[in-house]
Amino acid sequence: MDKLHLRRELLAARDSLTPEQLRSNAxxxxxxxxxxxxxxxxxxxxxxxSVGSEPDTHGLVFALWKHGTTVMLPVLREDDDLDWAVYDGPDTLAPGRFGLMEPVDTRRGVDAIRTAALVITPALAVDRRTGVRLGRGGGSFDRALARVGPNVPVVAPLHDGELxxxxxxxPHDRPVGFAITPSGLIKLS
Ligand SMILES: Nc1ncnc2c1ncn2[C@@H]1O[C@H](COP(=O)(O)OP(=O)(O)O)[C@@H](O)[C@H]1O
Ligand SMILES: [Mg+2]
Structure with missing residues (x-):
């Protein structure tokens, strides 16, 4: 199946999840x-x-922040590349391009992701043999992940059935090292 049709199938499956399933998965x-x-x-x-029926990251971001972890979130640029800014609590987000919630903090630049000790990336699906991820079609995270070193864990949260x-x-698609589903953590290739 090509990317377009696979995205359509995966998005339809996501949209059939109930609020209760989404809460439990998250x-x-x-x-x-x-x-x-x-x-x-x-x-x-x-x-x-996260937005819509994506595996919800709001509670995760909040818990990491409460724990004292510095959490950076993407700021989508005009060229579809990702800038980064720090999350500093629930009142520090505002809608950006396409209405996506983004931190209002200073932008740290596209290279800020190089300094992350852990990267959690959105995906519609991940290939269990290769770790290759399918995104929404903007290629933004392919660009961002190309800047991440080989020893930094990259994790994609998924609903069940998306592995x-x-x-x-x-060739430009960047693999992830781990998928995390409601059933557990899976290490890939
Ligand atoms: N490293 C990159 N530099 C510039 N453009 C890129 C890069 N990686 C991906 N892209 C662009 O993003 C587009 C969408 O990529 P694709 O892999 O289909 O989307 P997604 O990863 O969101 O599913 C590609 O056709 C390409 O033009
Ligand atoms: Mg891609």
């Missing part, structure tokens, strides 16, 4: 991540602020 993903020592020890985490063996890969 809680299980958050608890599993917060149980990992390498998550607890990361001083600077690059995450994303697949048919994700199309192009």
């Amino acid at each position: 809680a299980r993903i958050r608890e599993t991540l917060l149980d990992q020592p390498w998550v607890q020890m990361a001083g600077l985490v690059a995450c994303y602020w 697949r063996d048919d994700v199309p890969a192009e």
Whole structure:
């Protein structure tokens, strides 16, 4: 299946999840991540602020911030590349491009992601054989992940059924090292 059709299928499946399933998935993903020592020890985490039926990251971002972790969130640039700014509590977000909530803090530049000890990236699906991720089609996280060093864990939260063996890969597509689903953490290739 090509990327366009696969995205459509995955988005339709996401939109059929009930509010209760979305809440339960988010809680299980958050608890599993917060149980990992390498998550607890990361001083600077690059995450994303979820929208709609994406695996919810709001509670995770809040918990990391409460724990004292510095959390950066993306600021979508005009060229679809990602700038970064620090989350400093629930009142520090404002709608940006496409209405996406972004931190109002100083922008740290596209290279700020190089300094993250952990990266949590959105994905519609991840290939269980290769770790290749499918995004929404903007390629923004492919650009951002290209700047992340090989020893930094990159984790994609997914709903169950989104770890697949048919994700199309192009040369610019960046793989992730882990998928986190409501059923657990999966290390990839
Ligand atoms: N490193 C990059 N530099 C510049 N443009 C890129 C880069 N990576 C991806 N893109 C652009 O993003 C577009 C969408 O990428 P794609 O992988 O289809 O989307 P997604 O990863 O969001 O599913 C690509 O066609 C390409 O033009
Ligand atoms: Mg891609």
